[in-house]
Amino acid sequence: MGSFKIISIFVLVVIFFPSFHPKCGASASAEEAAALLKWKASFLNQNNSFLTSWNLQSGNAKNSSVLPCTWAGISCIDGSVNRLNLSDWSIKGSLYDFPFSSLPNLEYLDLSFNQIFGSIPKQIGNLSKLIYLDFWANELSGKIPPEICNLRNLTHLDFESNQLSGPIPVVMGNLISLQFLYLCQNNLTGAIPKSLGNLTNLIILYLYENQLSGSIFKEVGDLKFLTDMELGENQLNGSIPISIGNLSSLQFLYLYQNNLTGAIPKSLGNLTKLIELDLSDNQLNGSIPTSIGNLSTLKVLHLGSNQFSGSIPATFGNLNRLVELDLAFNQLSGSIPVSIGNLSNLELLSLGQNQCFGTIPQELGNLNKLNMLTGPIPKSLQNCSSLVRARFDGNHFQGNLSEMFGIYPVLDFIDLSNNQFYGKLSSNWGKCKMLKTLVVAKNNITGSIPLEIGNLTQLHTLNLSSNYISGEIPREVGKLTSLLKLDLHDNQLTGGIPQELGVLMEFLDLSTNSLNGTLPELLGDLKHLFHMNLSNNVLSQKIPLQIGKLTQLSELDLSQNLLTGEIPSEFQNLQNLGTLDLSQNNLSGLIPKALAELPGLLHINLSFNNLEGPIPSGRAFVNLTLEEVNGNKGLCGNITGLRACESSPLIKKHVKDKRKELVLIIVLPLLGSFTLLGALFGVLKLHDRRKQNSGEEDIEVNKGGLFAICAYDGKALYKEIVRSTEVFSETYCIGKGGCGSVYKAQLPSGEVVAVKRLHNAPNVAKDKSFLNEIRALTEIKHRNIVKLFGFCSNGQHSILVYEYLERGSLAKILSIEEEAKELDWQKRLNIIKGVAHALSYMHHDCSPPIVHRDISSNNILLDPECEARVSDFGTSKFLRRDSSNWSSLAGTYGYVAPEFAYTMKVNEKCDVYSFGVLTMEVIKGKHPGDLIANLLSSKLEETELKDLLDQRLLYPNQQIEKNLISILKLARECLHADPQCRPTMLIISRLISTC
Secondary structure (H helix, E strand, O other): OHHHHHHHHHHHHHHHHHHHOHHHHHHHHHHHHHHHHHHHHOOOOOOOHHHOOOOOOOOOOOOHHHOHHHOOOEEEEOOEEEEEEOOOOOOEEEOOOOOOOOOOOOOEEEOOOOEEEEOOOHHHHHOOOOOEEEOOOOEEEEOOOHHHHHOOOOOEEEOOOOEEEEOOOHHHHHOOOOOEEEOOOOEEEEEOOHHHHHOOOOOEEEOOOOEEEEOOOHHHHHOOOOOEEEOOOOEEEEOOOHHHHHOOOOOEEEOOOOEEEEOOOHHHHHOOOOOEEEOOOOEEEEEOOHHHHHOOOOOEEEOOOOEEEEOOOHHHHHOOOOOEEEOOOOEEOEOOOHHHHHOOOOOEEEOOOOOOOOOOOHHHHHHHHHHOEEEOOOHHHHHOOOOOEEEOOOOEEEEEHHHOOOOOOOOOEEEOOOOEEEEOOOHHHHHOOOOOEEEOOOOEEOOOOOHHHHHOOOOOEEEOOOOOOEEEOOHHHHHOOOOOEEEOOOOEEEOOOOOOOOOOOOEEEOOOOOOEEOOOHHHHHOOOOOEEEOOOOEEEEEOOHHHHHOOOOOEEEOOOOEEEEOOOHHHHHOOOOOEEEOOOOEEEEEOOHHHHHOOOOOEEEOOOOEEEEEOOOOHHHOOOOHHHOOOOOEEEOOOOOOOOOOOOHHHHHHHHHOHHHHHHHHHHHHHHHHHHHHHHHHHHHHHHHHHHHHOOOOOOHHHOOOEEEEOOOHHHHHHHHHHHOOOOOHHHEEEEOOOEEEEEEEOOOOOEEEEEEEOOHHHHHHOHHHHHHHHHHOOOOOOOEOOEEEEEEOOOOEEEEEEOOOOOEHHHHHHOHHHHHHOOHHHHHHHHHHHHHHHHHHHHOOOOOEEOOOOOHHHEEEOOOOOEEEOOOOOOEEOOOOOOOEOOOOOOOOOOOOOHHHHOEOOHHHHHHHHHHHHHHHHHOOOOOOHHHHHHHOOHHHOOHHHHOOOOOOOOOHHHHHHHHHHHHHHHHHOOOOHHHOOOHHHHHHHHOOO
């Protein structure tokens, strides 16, 4: 019997010995190592310094069983890999070669913060022992594979911040061990599956920033261990389920930015451990339940931007840990409960814009007060000394303002505008030393501006407009060195404008007061000012020349004053002006010709002055109407209703008075020109003779004839360009097109320019129309158009000299994945806007209009701030209304309007079509190709937006998505087969500005 037992044991040992043989362990390790090395070999960045230890020579070469276990990021149990942590290792690759089947003992896998792209293979279901899986912050796309349900031991699943799409698999409800589920910041669609209610061990559920729809599943109430549920920024609808009140462990509940309706269930008052509750930006209605006051641990309560009505519950005073309370943009009524003063930790209080959004019948009189917050601000709010931001604007608050507010040491922002406060401004505001924004506009405030305002050294915005404030603007305002915006318009202020104002000022509005005296010359020091309105005062004497230094101004309104003297010619420097209103003053003299060079989009009003003489011709005056010059008896010009300038006595007078000056200005330069032309003719003759004798063309600049229209000395510039490019060596070539090659040239001054050498070389310099075109193009000044410095030509080369932009073309940037990702949705919207503004300027503000003829992503350059700049006017031609504009140039393939194929006629609508293609390319990230036909053959609503978007970027938020849809609709109109049905670039520019 004993011998039988020994034999039996021997047999068992023999049978099972191989599975315990050391070589078999080595074989398994070698297999895992080989599989991991195969995956590593698929990476796009093989020089990854983090993975240098991943090779067959690592560790003890004689003991191959420990090879993968000694590699960085890997842990083993019994010689087999059980943990793989490669978080933030700059891996760039996919999961297609990941050894899912070769790592049977893997329990922990962390690949977060890498650049892993492509879809998640279904083989992920083979990792049956996996407990922890983290792919956070990668570039994974496609659907979540249903095979994920095989990972029954999983407790942590994180797919946050990827580009996953499609629905959440219903089978995910089988992962009953799951405690942490992060699917947020993806492009997931469909309803939240009810099966998630089976995950009764769940602690955290993050589904925010997706496109999930449908209602919140009532089974959510079964997740008793849930502490954090975040479903914001989706498209969820329906009501908040009552069952949420069962989540007794819940600490954070975020449902903001959805389409939820109905009332807040009273059961939310059961969530006594809740710390943060955000239901803002929905369509919730009804009254706010008093049970919210039971949430004694609450620190953040955001209910803004809904349709709540009724009063603010007095029980809010029980929330003594509350730090943020946002009830703005609702329809709340009644007064602020005194109990609010109990919230001694409150930092943010937002009650602004509580009013009925519908119209109230006139016969109901003052019942509209019942649809907004009323009454005084309770004095108990003075207890809330921790306030940092407070909004009360757009309500019906009343009472004496000087009695309501105390001293708030850390207050940063307060807006009391558009109410019915009265009384004086308290000197206590000057003791709120951290205050950056003080807005009390549109009330019934009287008295003077307290001198203590000058103590607010950090103040950025002071808006006291539309009140009854009197007295002088205190000189102490000049102490506000950080002030960016000063708005005191529509008051009863007297005295002069303070001599000194903060040099950082960007916005100044003192209009509609009784200010007198002169305009201070020191206003010219406000170099950042973009808006200045001093209209409707009693300011007198001349406009200081220093105003011409304010080159950032987009609006200048000095109308309805008593200003005298001439309009300063220095105004020609105000190249960013959109509005210039000098009407209803006593200005005299001629309109400076220099003003004609102001931007063409300028709205100008010179009516009711004493101006004389002709209206200058130029882009700033192209759209001038009679109403804008009416009331000036001495003006003449080519405007309907205004007398023509034939033999104006005024002109004769000016000619007579300035005859000597004109002799110097006209005759002497002419004599100099004839002398230079004679010398040039002699040089050309000599050059031609030498060419005939030698039979060769000399490229040396000092021997060739030169024509230049340039900001530089043409001859010297040409010589330096030839030298710096080594006679246009391929080394310096940065691009080639149908009309020429572009080179990068560095001038002796250090400035870098882009030089386009034209293929048709010297003959173009003899074309007078071409030279006129170039001369006009050099005068173009627009922030979205690449500056053309000039044109140079000699016997060998004809070149255009452009501003150089280092980032290069939009086409190049979109073709490089890393650079394309830097162009987020907002930057891409700005690029589209910039091109639209540039083309609108070319088509509608240049005289004659300019058609680009070759709008494409190759001809859009980006500056360092990713601002679009339209380039390459080498193929542009002026569009004259009286010419046919037939052309053999076809632009860039894929961007050319369809009618060009059979008409060969170029007009503005060709650019509009190209702009439509470019718009789709910017949004898609590549040329749209066949998508154009699909878009035109169906309604935009029938096309899924995601199919038109660049998949390399995360799906846009709701506001950006809305703007993209609007712009795509506009692009569709631009691509209309009938040119007459396409909108003009002026219309496009205006519409696109609202996005």
